Amino acid sequence: KEVKIKFYVDQFGKHGSQADMKWLYIARTFNLASTAKIPEQKDQPLDYRIYCLFAKHQVLQFTKDPALLKRFYEGTIWYKPYDGFFGKDRHDKVFGHGALGLTVRVIHERMKDIKKESYWGCARNFMLLAYATGREDLLKNIKPEKLYPQYVKWEKWMLKERNGAYLRASSKEPRWVLDKGEKKRQEMYFPFLENEQMELPPLKIKPKYPFPDWKGPKPGTPAEHRETE
Numbered sequence: 001k002e003v004k005i006k007f008y009v010d011q012f013g014k015h016g017s018q019a020d021m022k023w024l025y026i027a028r029t030f031n032l033a034s035t036a037k038i039p040e041q042k043d044q045p046l047d048y049r050i051y052c053l054f055a056k057h058q059v060l061q062f063t064k065d066p067a068l069l070k071r072f073y074e075g076t077i078w079y080k081p082y083d084g085f086f087g088k089d090r091h092d093k094v095f096g097h098g099a100l101g102l103t104v105r106v107i108h109e110r111m112k113d114i115k116k117e118s119y120w121g122c123a124r125n126f127m128l129l130a131y132a133t134g135r136e137d138l139l140k141n142i143k144p145e146k147l148y149p150q151y152v153k154w155e156k157w158m159l160k161e162r163n164g165a166y167l168r169a170s171s172k173e174p175r176w177v178l179d180k181g182e183k184k185r186q187e188m189y190f191p192f193l194e195n196e197q198m199e200l201p202p203l204k205i206k207p208k209y210p211f212p213d214w215k216g217p218k219p220g221t222p223a224e225h226r227e228t229e
Contacts, residue, residue, distance in 0.1 A: 005057060012071075017209075017213050031047070032050070041117075073128055100129075100200065104129075159198075
């Protein structure tokens with residue numbers, strides 16, 4: 001079964017935007033690529049194992065080819081209002097209602113042991129977070145099984161050093177960057193600090209298509225796709 005999962009994961013990024021949209025839709029429908037609906041290990045051991053294996057082969061893929069991490073992130077962020085740690089929010093803020101804070105706590109607790117299946121789901125989600133917050137430098141030339149120390153560095157940078165409070169929406173891409181000027185002036189985004197929710201500002205750039213190289217008929221809206229999941 002793992003061979004089949006690997007084969008499916010490896011198809012992403014090989015056959016164009018239309019094929020990748022179908023890939024993402026199927027993966028989300030079967031709860032494999034979603035960051036929100038993580039199966040419970042106790043109640044759904046088989047589903048949980050498949051979820052972790054899927055994430056494992058994504059991590060292997062992303063560490064080998066960082067461009068595919070960027071592409072998967074772009075497809076994920078297109079699903080508006082966002083899911084998982086790109087949480088649904090009535091104010092259209094991607095990391096809203098404590099979604100980011102909860103995700104970070106889960107990664108902190110479950111990613112420490114490489115021998116556990118949960119490592120891979122957490123590692124995949126950390127890679128998305130690192131890219132989303134402009135810290136893909138932490139992922140450069142890193143081995144798949146060595147991501148936890150990089151997560152610790154990211155968490156320290158984000159929380160202990162409070163850089164998360166100075167992250168601002170990029171004017172060029174659908175993600176966040178550190179505003180060094182506001183950090184120097186100590187102009188914090190206070191919702192980030194409230195109740196450990198780690199809320200970030202609304203994005204300025206919102207993708208019109210699942211992938212920048214989209215070709216062919218205009219896709220349905222994210223809401224239409226989510227209704228069929």
